[in-house]
Amino acid sequence: QDGTFSAPTGPGLGGHLVLVPAVEFLTRHLDGPGTPARPITYEGRAANSYDVEPLLPFAAPSGEIKFASPLIERAALCHGLNTVRLSRMTLLVDHPDLGSPLCFTPSKSAWTGVPSHRLSIDKELTRGMLADADVPVPQGRAFQPGQVEEAVRYASSLGTPAVVKPRNGIHGTGVSTDLRTEADVRAAIANLDTTAFGDRPFIVETYIPGDDYRLLVVGDRVVSVVLKKPASVVGDGASTVAELVLEKNRWRLENPHTRGCLLAFNDEAQSWLGRQALTPQSVPADGQAVRLGSAGNIAAGGDSIEVLDETHPSLLDLAVRAVHAIPGLDHAGIDLMGDHHSGADGHPAAVIEVNGNPATSFNHFPLAGTPRDVSTDLVLRSCTLAGFDPGGPRQRLSVRIAVEGRVHNVGYRQWFARRAETRNVSGWIRNLPEGGVEAEIAGPAGDVWVLASSAAIGPQRASVTRVTTTHIPEQHSPGQFEIRK
Template sequence: MEINDVNWLPHLKNAVPITGFGKKLSMYTIALEGWRRGLKLKFYTIDNPENKLKIRYSLSTEDREHKFESSKGDKTTELAYEICDNKFLTKEYLSKAGVPTPEGKRFSEETQDEEIINYANTLGFPLVLKPTNANGGKGVFSDIHSIESFKDALNYVRYELNYMEVIVETYVAGNEYRVVVVDNKVVGALNRVPANVTGNGTDTIRQLIRKKNSVRKGNPHLKSRNIKIDKPVTELLKANGYSLDSIPKEGEEIPLRLTSNLSTGGDSVDLTDVLSPELKKIAIDGTKAIPGLTVSGMDMIVNDKNNSGVIIEANTRPGLGGHLFPVQGKPRDIPKDIIDFYFPETKNIKRSSLYFDFNSILEPLQNRTADTVEVSPVSQGEIFAKKYIVSGKVQNVGYKVWIKRQALLRRMHGFAEDIEDGSISIVVAGTDENAINEFKNVCLEGNPKSEVSNVTEEPWDAPLKIGFEINKKRSTEEIEQLELDNIQMEKELHFYKKRYGQIKTSRFWRSTAPFRYVIDKVKNFIRSLKIT
């Protein structure tokens, strides 16, 4: 599947900083939506035994506050989280409510491999093997067709990944959908296509993966979700008669994984408008079946021919990035739906076009120089904006610094940046429309060292960051050098990953897996004694 250009929601275009890409997209976009409506926004860290940095945020009015972890707010209970965090418990609750799930069984840490293998033979192939408590598709093996492949997968999950508690269930053929439910309403549906590349007749599969990863970096959701070359990828290629050095034909689509998690290189295709009422009902019923679950991401295997589906996983913190920035299809504004649910009184408030400096918010939290950061409230009232192009002797004479001071004195937001023809582009925004229009005269005036010959104006309707910045544009040579440096770094990373893979697949590494598992258990036990 080819990746289309990113289709941005207008109010998010240029409003998502690099620090908000990837795993922070849900947190940033929900927080931004609430802040833009005038809610009080606060980011903070929480203590935990592992001393890992965990950032949370809260949104509040004068009379109440709601706390969030990514897309999960405090209206979703801890019981719901505990159920969804355990795939077997999820299966039990769904089955009791009559919600369709695949047939299968859970096996505890104490269960011997032989018992699991015997059950697999009894249940019949093809099968799925997965840990009960892993996320992001980690350790999930789908469409296992032989007992030999099952044994290899079991050894890998239990002794390489150290997930001793597993589920074995019937493999259900079909497309994998992620359906997001907010307050018992379906607000987004994706077909999550497993990682793949499309041949061009000249590049190897390894080269196609590298090129597709490069394109994915332009998508805020997929930037850090590269297609990784690991054991499941190489085994699937081998099963289909390919290797990483094979050259697929023009237009030939090569599957790289059977599981369709976006975090492992999958593609997202929006299907919200065409999702059938029957499938919507399964997702809503699945959400209702789990006590205290108010916002959910239901993973379903769907048979499009007979319009049926089964739920394979329920999530309390559904990632919103795939819905906001699908590879194909219409983006869905789920942050708006979540804020509508938590703060219904703000539904009719017009969102501001401004956004805050997320990097400056995260930095003191990440450096642990602060445990709480409150974001300055957004300017109240409608925001007006204009773009001015200033020509003349204006570059390298202190003009941009001077214009920044003038904008800040007038409580305006925006930026100034050089244009290659020697002029300067200035964008200003604020709540005083007259002041924005009159800023053209300020641009004409200029500082003592400048000589302004002309100022033209253009409308501006894109989001702007609060404050005023002087943007530095990189030269073509600088950009080319950065791209070359990036390619070199990727080559070095590939070399070390390959070497690491060779070590992990060696006979010595496999034979010592049980010993490493025991050692890890002892280490965890000693660590727990130190904590207590």
């Protein structure tokens, strides 16, 4: 541990190999079956099974699939809307009967104003606005980075466990919960220095007991509720904690959302093991829960369980009121502490954050519970606000795709044709004399969507600047795809 070796008494260097820090890497590269033999459950629910293969064109080298914007495009295309891809993050949706195009980024629409989004980022301002609207929130205060002693004293004055989090944080980074001693609060504040928020204001607030939820509000209704459980494993009486983490990570690799955010033995995980008198080499008893994280942060290895159908109506109403408390906000993710079975009357509940740019991937792909197609909710809501009804979803699509950018002499047509041949589509692709590439494809909606959305990626040497996808009458023989001159 001090970087030196003692003189060995036997063969070798006298040390031993420690693989715990590499557990995330090992999960991705160890040989073995595609899925673990032992079934995994979440809050008593069996793990969901997904077809990851169609989404692999959108996977980054880390394994994370960047599919929020493609899922918006899928919803638009399946409802007969044309699309213009300006970048991997920016999408225009149009139709001849729309007055003007609708603009989407991965989780925002044109109906989310910049001022309202800025307000939602500042957690201190948000808490004040929610309190003014009689939405229950934790008691708390913001502090500057140098006000450690003042923050510790304030936490002690609350008379309850405390939470420390960045004032303008995202993705649960730097959030520490259930802090019961001054030492816990100091450690949490010090932990901020290991994040990008170390030199920025932070918040100390009361810890609300209960579970952590994300309620996605679109317009006047909640379209998904995800229970977010902190990172953990459950013992089987034979495996070490490290082995349990490897096993659970193999399941996370089978989920399109969690395959990019595996459990790891970082400082927070090691700290939680210490609080439970455990190490990565410990063998927990059968059924023993071992906690590895503080907040219910899916990106840090937490579990996502969709529970909309079981959620008490009072919590749904509370989430809608929270969104309406922020002027100009039409949809948002509401982070709430409470009990979804009991509701606001049967258990203390409070809104802890409003997310004006909410992630939607875990709504589509929860580890357990009913998947929710919230991208369709967002697209249809935008159409409603624009005074347009696109009608129901289509099972088959026929589209023309125009691709602009550096797409000549880089193998783009061959790249596209190979992907077309793996999908159940027909059509053709050709170079245009004035530059660019044009394709026509027809087939099942899911297959056509994957090709249309991945057209913005292209082969390694390509540089795509714009992709326009327009609906056309179907006119190709099934199963035939060709490269035209």
